[in-house]
Amino acid sequence: MGKLDILVVAAHPDDAELGCGGTIAKQISLGYKVGVLDLTRGELGTRGTPEIRDKEASASAKIMKLTVRENLGLPDGYLKNDRDHQQPIIQVIRKYQPDIILANAIADRHPDHGKAANLVYDASFLSGLSKIETKNEGKHQAAWRPKSFYHYIQSQWLRPNFIVDVSDFWEIKMQAINAYKSQVYSPEKSDEPETYISSKSFMEMVEARAKDFGDAIGARYGEGFTSRRFLGINNLFDIR
Numbered sequence: 001m002g003k004l005d006i007l008v009v010a011a012h013p014d015d016a017e018l019g020c021g022g023t024i025a026k027q028i029s030l031g032y033k034v035g036v037l038d039l040t041r042g043e044l045g046t047r048g049t050p051e052i053r054d055k056e057a058s059a060s061a062k063i064m065k066l067t068v069r070e071n072l073g074l075p076d077g078y079l080k081n082d083r084d085h086q087q088p089i090i091q092v093i094r095k096y097q098p099d100i101i102l103a104n105a106i107a108d109r110h111p112d113h114g115k116a117a118n119l120v121y122d123a124s125f126l127s128g129l130s131k132i133e134t135k136n137e138g139k140h141q142a143a144w145r146p147k148s149f150y151h152y153i154q155s156q157w158l159r160p161n162f163i164v165d166v167s168d169f170w171e172i173k174m175q176a177i178n179a180y181k182s183q184v185y186s187p188e189k190s191d192e193p194e195t196y197i198s199s200k201s202f203m204e205m206v207e208a209r210a211k212d213f214g215d216a217i218g219a220r221y222g223e224g225f226t227s228r229r230f231l232g233i234n235n236l237f238d239i240r
Helices: 015-029 050-064 083-096 111-126 167-178 200-216
Strands: 006-010 034-040 068-074 100-103 148-152 162-165 222-227
Touching: 006 015, 006 083, 006 111, 015 034, 015 050, 015 100, 015 148, 015 162, 015 167, 015 222, 034 050, 034 083, 034 111, 050 068, 050 167, 068 083, 083 111, 100 111, 111 148, 162 200, 167 200, 200 222
Parallel strands: 006 034, 006 100, 034 068, 100 148
Antiparallel strands: 148 222, 162 222
8 A cells, every 4th residue: 555644543443533534534635645543443332343343444434535444453442552552553654654643532531542542652653763673564664753643632622732624524524424324323213222422412512523623713614633742833824
């Protein structure tokens, strides 16, 4: 698949779509190559099965026109920031050499989200250390560290460091989210138990959040991101 411009890393299938699906679609429309790395198959989810979610993730990838989507199959609910979990992420980072990584929210309702945020951040740093050896298909991988690392915002409200205008890509985001039919709200009656994200109120919150962020920058819809570092600009006219 070659080099990616942006790698989005998500603890669970559907995290990327819910957190930054509009930004993904926007960057792809601008000609950038974007891929998603799901860390787990979401096997502890109340609704559906890992196999169903695999198919839903593939359908969503086509909607967003991702260059690639992979799943590491790490244990859902038991993510740890240790060598065993860092190593496969380092291999993927070195494989695709992204300039930008977008990762889970630094704090959120689901404990895996915050854990994944720190896990991926540390792995991205370690990926730049040449003395850490990894291989891909039997070949030695060169060290690689992305230029930028940001966190998308999820269920818990966090003050963003910047907001992306996704007004023109809201419908694509919603189509990608709705590809997860086993997980999200549908007006059609389901025999599955209701969960936090399958409720109508959750989807209303997703839209309200996007409208809130959008309003803050004079747009209809926006997606917020946080950064662990100060952000620099080339000149004052770059600021919206």
